Amino acid sequence: MSDTDYLGELIPVCDPYTLENKTILITGASSGIGRATARIASLQGANVILVGRHKKSLLQTLDEMENRSRHGIEEFDLNEIDAIPDWLKSITKNLGIQINGLAHFAGIHETVPLRVIQRKSMDAVMNVNLYSALALLKACTNKNVFMSGGSIVLTSSVMGQVGQAGVVTYSASKGAVIATVKSSALELAKSKIRVNAVVPGMVHTNMFDDLVRNMPEDQFEKMQSYHPLGFGEPEDVAHSVIYLLSDAAKWVTGTALVVDGGYTCH
Ligand SMILES: NC(=O)c1ccc[n+]([C@@H]2O[C@H](COP(=O)([O-])OP(=O)(O)OC[C@H]3O[C@@H](n4cnc5c(N)ncnc54)[C@H](OP(=O)(O)O)[C@@H]3O)[C@@H](O)[C@H]2O)c1
Numbered sequence: 131m132s133d134t135d136y137l138g139e140l141i142p143v144c145d146p147y148t149l150e151n152k153t154i155l156i157t158g159a160s161s162g163i164g165r166a167t168a169r170i171a172s173l174q175g176a177n178v179i180l181v182g183r184h185k186k187s188l189l190q191t192l193d194e195m196e197n198r199s200r201h202g203i204e205e206f207d208l209n210e211i212d213a214i215p216d217w218l219k220s221i222t223k224n225l226g227i228q229i230n231g232l233a234h235f236a237g238i239h240e241t242v243p244l245r246v247i248q249r250k251s252m253d254a255v256m257n258v259n260l261y262s263a264l265a266l267l268k269a270c271t272n273k274n275v276f277m278s279g280g281s282i283v284l285t286s287s288v289m290g291q292v293g294q295a296g297v298v299t300y301s302a303s304k305g306a307v308i309a310t311v312k313s314s315a316l317e318l319a320k321s322k323i324r325v326n327a328v329v330p331g332m333v334h335t336n337m338f339d340d341l342v343r344n345m346p347e348d349q350f351e352k353m354q355s356y357h358p359l360g361f362g363e364p365e366d367v368a369h370s371v372i373y374l375l376s377d378a379a380k381w382v383t384g385t386a387l388v389v390d391g392g393y394t395c396h
Pocket residue numbers: 157158159160161162163164181182183184187206207208209234235236237238239258285286287288329330331332333334335336337338
């Protein structure tokens with residue numbers, strides 16, 4: 131679309147997906163979907179706080195972003211559930227800002243058949259995939275931390291909607307994320323904070339590589355055939371998250387936006 135009208139005068143073109151003047155905190159920003167979202171959020175004008183456990187990988191993300199000096203990195207292990215609210219409080223206090231958007235991608239995947247499942251691995255998956263999300267939501271109830279009118283996006287998975295053998299704990303954690311956004315959307319609506327989830331199918335990231343590394347060829351082909359549009363790229367999910375973070379989605383809360391190349395059509 132041209133930004134020039136028929137008289138040749140410049141007219142402003144409104145971008146409903148802009149993130150100008152918004153500070154967005156992104157967990158899992160050191161790779162995969164989180165890194166892609168950070169890059170696109172910077173193109174959309176956001177100031178981004180990148181969260182992960184490894185400074186080197188966060189700096190790699192930063193190198194791919196627009197307006198490098200506008201963004202910051204925060205090394206933090208989201209297994210420290212009880213420390214999350216105070217950690218977020220100290221970030222916003224030190225920077226003298228409030229956060230407008232939170233995209234929580236940090237997560238782990240484990241393939242463990244039920245017959246050998248142990249409490250330790252259940253805790254590991256639930257901690258990062260679910261409990262950290264609950265603690266981040268708690269942190270966002272603090273008005274000094276998270277701004278009224280803001281948007282929170284959590285990450286579910288198609289495994290939270292349909293079943294697959296061997297990933298029961300992962301499925302449980304991702305199904306719980308969908309339930310979490312519905313109740314927290316209701317609880318936070320009075321503060322004009324929106325809460326949604328994205329529900330990705332299989333996307334080419336490190337997690338994907340780990341998952342398929344030891345997968346028999348026939349199982350891989352079956353998995354591929356379940357995605358009528360093929361496997362996804364991190365940007366495919368990132369664009370949906372940018373929408374949910376932006377004011378274009380100002381009337382959208384409590385949803386689980388499926389971005390799965392058709393996986394759940396079956
Ligand atoms: N890829 C897929 O096919 C797919 C499908 C459906 C849903 N998802 C979901 O999408 C999200 C992003 O995954 P991805 O595919 O982009 O995988 P990824 O490339 O492996 O990224 C996972 C991210 O989580 C971070 N992380 C893990 N444990 C953490 C912890 N204790 N503290 C802080 N950060 C931690 C990692 O950071 P560091 O290790 O650097 O700290 C990394 O940035 C996950 O929630 C995943 O479940 C992925």
